[in-house]
Amino acid sequence: MSNQGGLRERKKEATRQAISDVATGLFLERGFDNVSVAEIAESAEVSRMTVFNYFPRKEDLFFDREEESRQMLRAAIAERPAGEAPIATLRKLVQGLADRAQPFAKFTDATAKFWRTVADSPALSARAREMRDELIDDLATVLAGAVRRPLADADARLAASMVVTALTVAYAEGLREHKARKPAASAREAFLQIMERSFSGVATMLKGTPYA
Amino acid sequence: MSNQGGLRERKKEATRQAISDVATGLFLERGFDNVSVAEIAESAEVSRMTVFNYFPRKEDLFFDREEESRQMLRAAIAERPAGEAPIATLRKLVQGLADRAQPFAKFTDATAKFWRTVADSPALSARAREMRDELIDDLATVLAGAVRRPLADADARLAASMVVTALTVAYAEGLREHKARKPAASAREAFLQIMERSFSGVATMLKGTPYA
DNA sequence: GAAAATATTGTACTTGATACAAATTTATGG
DNA sequence: CCATAAATTTGTATCAAGTACAATATTTTC
Numbered sequence A, B: 001m002s003n004q005g006g007l008r009e010r011k012k013e014a015t016r017q018a019i020s021d022v023a024t025g026l027f028l029e030r031g032f033d034n035v036s037v038a039e040i041a042e043s044a045e046v047s048r049m050t051v052f053n054y055f056p057r058k059e060d061l062f063f064d065r066e067e068e069s070r071q072m073l074r075a076a077i078a079e080r081p082a083g084e085a086p087i088a089t090l091r092k093l094v095q096g097l098a099d100r101a102q103p104f105a106k107f108t109d110a111t112a113k114f115w116r117t118v119a120d121s122p123a124l125s126a127r128a129r130e131m132r133d134e135l136i137d138d139l140a141t142v143l144a145g146a147v148r149r150p151l152a153d154a155d156a157r158l159a160a161s162m163v164v165t166a167l168t169v170a171y172a173e174g175l176r177e178h179k180a181r182k183p184a185a186s187a188r189e190a191f192l193q194i195m196e197r198s199f200s201g202v203a204t205m206l207k208g209t210p211y212a
Numbered sequence C: 001g002a003a004a005a006t007a008t009t010g011t012a013c014t015t016g017a018t019a020c021a022a023a024t025t026t027a028t029g030g
Numbered sequence D: 001c002c003a004t005a006a007a008t009t010t011g012t013a014t015c016a017a018g019t020a021c022a023a024t025a026t027t028t029t030c
Helices: A007-030 A037-043 A048-054 A066-078 A086-099 A109-119 A122-146 A154-179 A186-205 B007-030 B037-043 B048-054 B066-078 B086-099 B109-119 B122-146 B154-179 B186-205
Strands: none
Touching (some): A066 A086, A086 A154, A109 A154, A122 B122, A154 A186, A154 B154, A186 B186
16 A cells, blocks of 8 residues: 555656656746746656646646745744744744745845746746745644634734735845845845844734734 | 727727626626636627737736726825825825725625635636735835835835735735624724734834834 | 556647737728 | 728637546556
């Protein structure tokens, strides 16, 4: 049944990876909208149907690691010290991300090119927005759960929306700084400054609720 | 050349309206994704090409009055009393919207059905998100202009993002309240409460900037 | 090695969208 | 009022994403 390391499993993983690699390369080189799925299939020496088998939508070929980020958020909140307000936890988490240049807070030529490719494609931009909204929903649910509310309530949704929006703005600002070729740590500084201000604003919004 | 009220102009407007009406009706009745453009063309007794002539994308058949809302925002900021901070202006504007049940703050069965149709369609949801981002961009530009900054700076983008995000959350909450068949004014109350809290949070974020 | 399970492929089809030429309708100038 | 210019509408052809479903090939299991 399961067969973790069987030939079949390995081959599947290999083809999947091959398709993804070929696709990413083509996208970064020529732009998402100028590469057809047929072409990717051909380049990866696989049938068109197989591509859609692994990646239901074309956009999934470009974004294939969203799940990790949301796991990180979930874990941070679940494992926070007893009695700590969720917003405080997130605040520390963001600090940690920036210090270690992890996802959401990594500003390099590679990430700049990645997001440039996204910005140049309406389809990818739409998918990025969709992921943002999914992240908000997810965070709202986790937040509500963290304070023993069964369903995400209005406060949780407000908190989640604000934090994710702040992340988006701060990250964009960090990238801008990076592209302007400012001194190395400058992007991180810009990012953190916006996040810090945002968190204090969000704390104000949520005063009197169990979230802040 | 111009010929404002000529036969041609009138016919154009009539066909455009006819197409839009037919389409909206079908969408609300059967869902956006279950109605093809070909079908709309047939129902409107017009060729498929003509539909795409007036409405480049299918989604435009459903959202055809976004421009008005952004004009309203622009006007409010441009015409604000001398010396008033932009955020304060927006705060009053939102109060006014809620009092008069205007766009962004209107909670009726019709608006509920409208947004339900949007939520049921991936394509419409994507377009709504896109419009949200366009609104943020627009507001950021207006805000920066209002304090004599040539281009939207980081503060303006943060302010715009936060205000529009707050509007989204507050509006969704208002709709939820409406659908729960709470007393008439309840939706407006929920909406305003979230907006008020959000504005005070945003003011905290922007302390020291010319926006708040 | 045969049978079952699962991947892969091929074919056909639907739909949104674009390009471009042909045909129709309205406007205009003598 | 007619010829012609301008603009609108239509038809045809084409492309790409995505889905449905059957046919084929490959791996696993017994």
